[in-house]
Structure formats: structure tokens, C-alpha cells
Amino acid sequence: GAVVSQHPSRVICKSGTSVKIECRSLDFQATTMFWYRQFPKQSLMLMATSNEGSKATYEQGVEKDKFLINHASLTLSTLTVTSAHPEDSSFYICSAGLAGRLETQYFGPGTRLLVL
Amino acid sequence: DQQVKQNSPSLSVQEGRISILNCDYTNSMFDYFLWYKKYPAEGPTFLISISSIKDKNEDGRFTVFLNKSAKHLSLHIVPSQPGDSAVYFCAAFGNQFYFGTGTSLTVIP
Numbered sequence: 001g002a003v004v005s006q007h008p009s010r011v012i013c014k015s016g017t018s019v020k021i022e023c024r025s026l027d028f029q030a031t032t033m034f035w036y037r038q039f040p041k042q043s044l045m046l047m048a049t050s051n052e053g054s055k056a057t058y059e060q061g062v063e064k065d066k067f068l069i070n071h072a073s074l075t076l077s078t079l080t081v082t083s084a085h086p087e088d089s090s091f092y093i094c095s096a097g098l099a100g101r102l103e104t105q106y107f108g109p110g111t112r113l114l115v116l
Numbered sequence: 117d118q119q120v121k122q123n124s125p126s127l128s129v130q131e132g133r134i135s136i137l138n139c140d141y142t143n144s145m146f147d148y149f150l151w152y153k154k155y156p157a158e159g160p161t162f163l164i165s166i167s168s169i170k171d172k173n174e175d176g177r178f179t180v181f182l183n184k185s186a187k188h189l190s191l192h193i194v195p196s197q198p199g200d201s202a203v204y205f206c207a208a209f210g211n212q213f214y215f216g217t218g219t220s221l222t223v224i225p
Contacts, residue, residue, distance in 0.1 A: 003118070009211075009212060036160075038213070044152065044160045044161075044162075091213065093213060093215075095215070105205075105215075105217065105218060106215075106217060107205075107207075107213065107214075107215030109212035109213055109214060110212050110213040112212075
């Protein structure tokens with residue numbers, strides 16, 4: 001089955017640094033990727049939708065300058081948390097969908113970010 | 117390799133009847149399971165969860181059953197309502213999240 005990986009799986013960083021999280025679709029071409037943030041025991045919050053070759057579409061309330069998304073190829077999307085602060089600590093999860101079949105999404109395992 | 121599988125991509129049920137959504141997993145170390153509901157153009161919303169120490173958790177019309185020996189999870193919705201029409205994702209947690217690919221439920225009025 002389709003597999004989506006994320007790297008790193010967990011990262012600890014100091015406040016003020018930037019962290020890049022990669023999301024890769026390993027065996028299919030993902031025209032659309034989604035980035036979510038997961039708070040403990042709460043719903044996944046959709047942060048942005050990333051389409052290959054175009055700018056990401058951010059959800060209301062998500063700072064595009066803080067959460068930089070790049071979808072440079074059909075198998076890779078990156079999320080960069082710039083100038084991270086402790087309140088950015090969370091699970092970040094990506095998912096990938098196939099063009100025309102976005103009802104089926106393949107989720108990555110998540111990246112646990114802890115900002116000290 | 118998919119560690120959490122939802123083998124039915126879609127399901128149609130008459131209003132008032134029971135909807136049963138299934139989920140299978142491979143890793144016996146998972147200790148927490150969740151179901152999410154997703155409407156189009158929205159992020160998944162948390163629906164119900166169950167710890168591995170339990171075999172059933174009920175919340176209103178939603179009940180999740182866990183069969184650890186079979187590594188099987190199911191979500192029962194009864195009675196089903198048209199507003200339940202959505203995509204349902206199951207997820208397992210054991211240091212990381214593992215999501216199924218979703219089952220699209222259509223409740224027919």
C-alpha cells in the first residue's frame with residue numbers, strides 16, 4: 001500500500017531556531033499534500049494544503065511566514081517552522097492525496113516537535 | 117507498509133440503520149486508538165478513542181470496539197443520520213501516529 005514518511009520523527013530545538021520537516025510519498029505521486037497540527041487528544045488542525053508546483057493555501061489563522069511550505073516535487077513537501085517558540089511544540093502530521101481521489105488520504109506518522 | 121488498514125473505501129447505509137466501519141492494524145504495541153471524522157475541505161475532527169486496556173468505549177451514538185487478539189477496531193454508529201456522511205479515519209498511536217486511508221460513509225435519507 002501507499003506509504004508516506006516524515007523526517008525527522010522527533011526534534012528538540014531551542015527557541016528561535018528554525019526546523020524543517022519533510023513529508024515524502026514513497027511509492028506514488030502526490031499532487032496534493034496536507035499539513036496538520038495535532039494537539040494532545042484533540043482533532044487534527046488543518047494548517048495548509050500544498051499543491052505541487054504552486055503556493056500553498058493556508059487556513060485562516062495560520063501564519064504563512066512562520067510555517068513555510070514547499071512542495072517542490074510530486075513526492076516531497078516540506079514544512080519549515082521558522083523562529084520556533086515553545087507554543088509551537090506539537091505533533092505535525094502530513095498526508096498525501098492522489099489527484100481526483102482526495103477522499104483517500106495517506107497519512108505520515110507525524111513529527112513530534114519540542115521547542116525549549 | 118500500512119500498519120493500519122481500512123479495507124473498505126466506501127460504505128452506504130440507510131438512515132436509522134447501523135453503520136459499522138472497520139479498521140485492522142498489525143502492530144500489537146499500539147496502545148491508543150482513535151477515530152476521526154472528516155468533511156470535505158476540512159481537517160479531520162476527533163470523534164472517539166479507546167485505550168488498549170479497554171475493549172469498548174461508548175459516546176452517544178458512537179461506540180468503538182477493540183479486539184486486540186484480532187488486531188481489529190470498529191466504529192458503530194447507531195442510528196445513522198445523514199449528517200454522519202463523511203470520511204472516517206482510524207488511527208493508532210504508539211510513539212507515532214498511524215492512520216488508515218479512510219472510509220467514505222454515505223447515509224441515505
